[in-house]
Amino acid sequence: MELHGKKIAILAEQLYQEVELWYPLYRFKEAGAEVIVVAPEAGKTYASKLGYPVKSDKAAAEVTAADFDALIVPGGFSPDYMRRNAAMVQLVKAITEQGKVVAAICHGPWMLCSADVLQGKRATSFFSIKADLVHAGAQWVDEEVVRDGNLITSRQPDDLPAFCREVIAALIQVPAGV
Template sequence: MTEKVAVLVTDMVEDVELTSPKETLEKAGYEVVLIEKEADKKITGKKGTSFTIDASIDDVQPNDFVALLIPGGFSPDQLRADQRFVDFTKYFLENDLPLFAICHGPQLFIQTGLTNGRSMTSYLTVQADLAYAGADVKDEAVVIDHNLVTSRTPDDLPEFNQAILSLLTD
């Protein structure tokens, strides 16, 4: 059975922050499952890419997945208003399971209440929010804290994707 990686995503995702890690994971043999409020829904990225949602948040359990990816853009800010997505993310943080977030992705972490003392990075405007929530924020391409991998911007995608693969294959 193919191991699955969950992706919490909705409209206005930063296109390449979804397509690049997704392609990297699929090349490595993982099944990437896009999760939103409803299955088969079409969402549109900030740059116009259309994505089809694979599963509804109501039809999946976090323990069905080996890892979670949260791409950036305006998607995470919308998802963090829905407790179902917060709880899904919280499961990975509480259990120290592989969790990958880039750009605005770590905004979802703030809602979990589990950022205190965790080392991470994000897009510049989110870094202060994370610091206020108690995170140890670093302005680096990739920050790894146990099984939590965070990154800043699309420019950091090569390092981010490498860190994802390294963590999953070690």
């Protein structure tokens, strides 16, 4: 399996976008990765925009960047709640600074803004938060998936196949865009 031995954190908070959390979770498990749902509290259930539940495995305050090979930030309205939690923001910042894969989709790049890791990077997002990324120092582009170093971003649920392919490629050290 292409991701055997890799550990991936997927962040969760209330009002997450369903497929942006569940599609990567199952895709990366299918590829052999251990996937851990990280949220403000361990063992708590968080409801999606449509009420679909996800139960967290770990609290952000009880994990470190060293615990993971990659981190995924789904969209929906959850990133606005995630960035209110200092431990979640610090985890994104630390994993990014360690050069590990950090991937955010839709409104997920709000966490990259809050972690102050976008300066000089090419990135994309849902169009409504373009100004937030630009103000955080990113060069915003309208593409289905953008990989700049260890940061991977996508715009919306329709981009999930390209988003997941790029995360997998980055984790197995395949050059961007292949």
